[in-house]
Amino acid sequence: MQIATSRRYRLGDYEILALPLETNPAWTTHRIIYRGKVIGRQLSVPSLSDCDWYRSNNGIYADRSHTWAAPQHRKVGLGNLKRGRPTREESERRERMLLAEVGA
Numbered sequence: 001m002q003i004a005t006s007r008r009y010r011l012g013d014y015e016i017l018a019l020p021l022e023t024n025p026a027w028t029t030h031r032i033i034y035r036g037k038v039i040g041r042q043l044s045v046p047s048l049s050d051c052d053w054y055r056s057n058n059g060i061y062a063d064r065s066h067t068w069a070a071p072q073h074r075k076v077g078l079g080n081l082k083r084g085r086p087t088r089e090e091s092e093r094r095e096r097m098l099l100a101e102v103g104a
Contacts, residue, residue, distance in 0.1 A: 004028040014051040031062075038062045 004020040004027060014034050021027040021043070032040040032051050040046070040054030040062050054061060086094070 002026060011046065011051060012048050014046075014048075014055075016046060018045075034059075
């Protein structure tokens with residue numbers, strides 16, 4: 001395993017600071033700095049368009065105090081489903097409904 005080293009370089013108007021990851025020193029985390037303020041962090045090497053995107057979002061992705069909630073999924077049209085095998089009465093009722101729809 002190779003230990004990552006820290007380095008600092010410029011990419012356009014941005015300064016990139018590559019540091020070893022705290023939890024795994026074989027990986028580096030890249031901090032994007034614009035005018036002395038950290039505006040973004042990412043594990044992959046940032047491109048100029050990545051830096052522009054972080055700047056357009058006002059650096060909210062660099063804030064570690066913010067917790068990102070997972071999107072809430074809602075159940076659509078599944079409210080009346082039961083688990084398991086249907087009872088004989090339910091099966092017979094369903095069969096009668098289907099026959100009535102067909103007109104038999």
